[in-house]
Structure formats: structure tokens, C-alpha cells
Amino acid sequence: MSLQVPIAAYLILAAVLFSTGVAAFLIKRNLITIFMSIELMLNAVNLTFVAFAHMWHQVSGQIFVFFVMVVAAAEAAVGLAIIIAIFRTRQTLNVDQIDLMKS
Amino acid sequence: MxxxxxxxxxxxxxxxxxxxxxxxxxxxxxxxxxxxxxxxxxxxxxxxxxxxxxxxxxxxxxxxxxxxxxxxxxxxxxxxxxxxxxxxxxxxxxxxxxxxxxxxxxxxxxxxxxxxxxxxxxxLNHVTSNISEISTLLFTKLLLPFEVTSILILVAILGAVVLARKEQ
Structure with missing residues (x-):
């Protein structure tokens, strides 16, 4: 019999990824990198969904992950369009210099 | 493994x-x-x-x-x-x-x-594969949310085009 991995190990891996995402979100100063750390957090939460779906032997969790992916794709499209619009008016991607809604 | x-x-x-x-x-x-x-x-x-x-x-x-x-x-x-x-x-x-x-x-x-x-x-039960189970659920019980996401994506496409457009 092969060694089994506890579900808690998957959940802790997801916690590591999520808190790395939080740290990157707070520390990074580049707008695009901040947006990428949001994607990292979404991925970490998806891992917990899949682990719990495995635990309960149901596919509802996997369907939830599917919807999260769809929303993440839509969010990436809109978010990157907003970043392009910001870059057009400010000529910078540093969040310390983007502190007003209107230019 | x-x-x-x-x-x-x-x-x-x-x-x-x-x-x-x-x-x-x-x-x-x-x-x-x-x-x-x-x-x-x-x-x-x-x-x-x-x-x-x-x-x-x-x-x-x-x-x-x-x-x-x-x-x-x-x-x-x-x-x-x-x-x-x-x-x-x-x-x-x-x-x-x-x-x-x-x-x-x-x-x-x-x-x-x-x-x-x-x-x-x-x-998941031996014979049915994961994909067929997901698709059965997605196209019967969850058909409405599934169709609503297509509207969401359409709105996102329009929003991205409008936001990234060069202003005159």
C-alpha cells in the first residue's frame, strides 16, 4: 500500500499559496504584479475547493471551481483593460503614483 | 505515488x-x-x-x-x-x-x-467518469447559472473593448 496524503496537507499547501498571494498583493508595487497575486489567491482557493470535493466524493466543488475559472477569465480581461487605460493616462504602473481616480 | x-x-x-x-x-x-x-x-x-x-x-x-x-x-x-x-x-x-x-x-x-x-x-463511482458527472450536473440542474456565465463573459468582452479603446 502506498503512502497516503492527508487532506490537511493539501489545505495547508493552499494556505501557503494564499498567504504568499496576500504578501505579494501588499508588498508589490507594480500594478500588473498585484493583479497576478490576485490570480494566485484565486488558485489557492480553487485548490481547497477541489480537496473538499475529493473529501466529500462529490463534484459540486469542482463545478464551483469551474465557475471561479470563468469569472477569473472575465475579471482578467476587464482588469487588464483598466490597467491599459490607466497606463495611457499616467504613463506609469507604480501604485504609489496612481492615487487619484481622475487625472 | x-x-x-x-x-x-x-x-x-x-x-x-x-x-x-x-x-x-x-x-x-x-x-x-x-x-x-x-x-x-x-x-x-x-x-x-x-x-x-x-x-x-x-x-x-x-x-x-x-x-x-x-x-x-x-x-x-x-x-x-x-x-x-x-x-x-x-x-x-x-x-x-x-x-x-x-x-x-x-x-x-x-x-x-x-x-x-x-x-x-x-x-467517483467506478464506471461514470468525472467529466460525464460534471457535464450532467452542469447541463441539467445548473443550466441557468451556466447560461448566465455566458452573458457575464459577453459583458466582460464588451467592457474590455470599451475600456481599452483609445479616446478621441
Whole structure:
């Protein structure tokens, strides 16, 4: 019999990824990198969904992950369009210099 | 097998996430995020979610990250510069993230017995595959949310076009 991995190990891996995402979100100063750390957090939460779906032997969790992916794709499209619009008016991607809604 | 997969690809995912955190150039961060997503796809597969593993590769690392890389190249983003704001962010960021991690892992470890163990490939009933089970549920019980997401994507496309358009 092969060694089994506890579900808690998957959940802790997801916690590591999520808190790395939080740290990157707070520390990074580049707008695009901040947006990428949001994607990292979404991925970490998806891992917990899949682990719990495995635990309960149901596919509802996997369907939830599917919807999260769809929303993440839509969010990436809109978010990157907003970043392009910001870059057009400010000529910078540093969040310390983007502190007003209107230019 | 399961343990080896978990250790290799879990370690790869954590390494990629830390590399995202410590790299200064956004293109390096984007490529390490691709590594994280690919190793998460392998972990999904080992948890019995084959459909999600495939769509993780196609949608996340194939579509979303390529889009990110396109935007980084389009805006010609250079290395991020350190400012006074970044010192305050360091002071808040690391302790905050560490606190979240400690809280989450405390909860998970204290419930370790109740959570149980994993089996490679999942337990879904022998004959029916994972994909047919998902699609049956998605096209019968969850048909309305599924159709609503298509409207959401349509709105997102229109929004992206309007936002990224050059103003006259």
C-alpha cells in the first residue's frame, strides 16, 4: 500500500499559496504584479475547493471551481483593460503614483 | 505515488509562488505564476479532477497568463522601483500574511483527523467518469447559472473593448 496524503496537507499547501498571494498583493508595487497575486489567491482557493470535493466524493466543488475559472477569465480581461487605460493616462504602473481616480 | 506527486508538485507550486513574490521584473513573476498553475493542474489530477486539470492548463496557463504576458510586453513594464510606500507595505505585508497562514494552518491541523486521507484518482463511482458527472450536473440542474456565465463573459468582452479603446 502506498503512502497516503492527508487532506490537511493539501489545505495547508493552499494556505501557503494564499498567504504568499496576500504578501505579494501588499508588498508589490507594480500594478500588473498585484493583479497576478490576485490570480494566485484565486488558485489557492480553487485548490481547497477541489480537496473538499475529493473529501466529500462529490463534484459540486469542482463545478464551483469551474465557475471561479470563468469569472477569473472575465475579471482578467476587464482588469487588464483598466490597467491599459490607466497606463495611457499616467504613463506609469507604480501604485504609489496612481492615487487619484481622475487625472 | 500520491505522496511523491504531492511533494514534487506542491514544492514546485510553493517555489513558484515565492519566486513571484521576490522577483522584481513582472515578466519573471508572470512566468513563475505559470509554473504554479501547471503544478496545481497536476495536483487537481491527483485529486480526481481530470476535467479541471485540463481546463486549468487551457484557461489559466494557456489563456489568462498569455494575456498577462501580452499586456506586460505591450506596456513595456520595467523593474518595479522601491518607494517610501514599499517600506510601509513590507511592515504590514509580511506579518499580515504570516498571521493569515498561522490561522489557516491551525484550523486545518486541529481538524486533521476529521478531514481524512486522499486516494489517488478520487472515489467517483467506478464506471461514470468525472467529466460525464460534471457535464450532467452542469447541463441539467445548473443550466441557468451556466447560461448566465455566458452573458457575464459577453459583458466582460464588451467592457474590455470599451475600456481599452483609445479616446478621441
Amino acid at each position: 500520491q505522496l511523491a506527486l504531492f511533494l514534487i508538485f506542491g514544492g514546485l507550486a510553493v517555489a513558484g509562488a515565492l519566486n513571484l513574490l521576490f522577483q522584481r521584473h513582472p515578466i519573471n513573476s508572470a512566468l513563475s505564476l505559470v509554473v504554479v498553475m501547471m503544478s496545481l493542474a497536476v495536483l487537481y489530477w491527483s485529486l480526481g479532477a481530470e476535467f479541471l486539470a485540463a481546463s486549468q492548463v487551457i484557461v489559466y496557463s494557456g489563456a489568462i497568463m498569455v494575456f498577462f504576458v501580452f499586456v506586460i510586453m505591450l506596456l513595456n513594464a520595467g523593474e518595479e522601483e522601491r518607494t517610501t510606500g514599499s517600506r510601509a507595505a513590507y511592515l504590514v505585508g509580511f506579518p499580515g500574511a504570516a498571521a493569515i497562514f498561522c490561522l489557516l494552518s491551525f484550523v486545518f491541523l486541529s481538524e486533521r483527523k476529521a478531514l481524512g486521507y486522499t486516494n489517488i484518482g478520487g472515489y
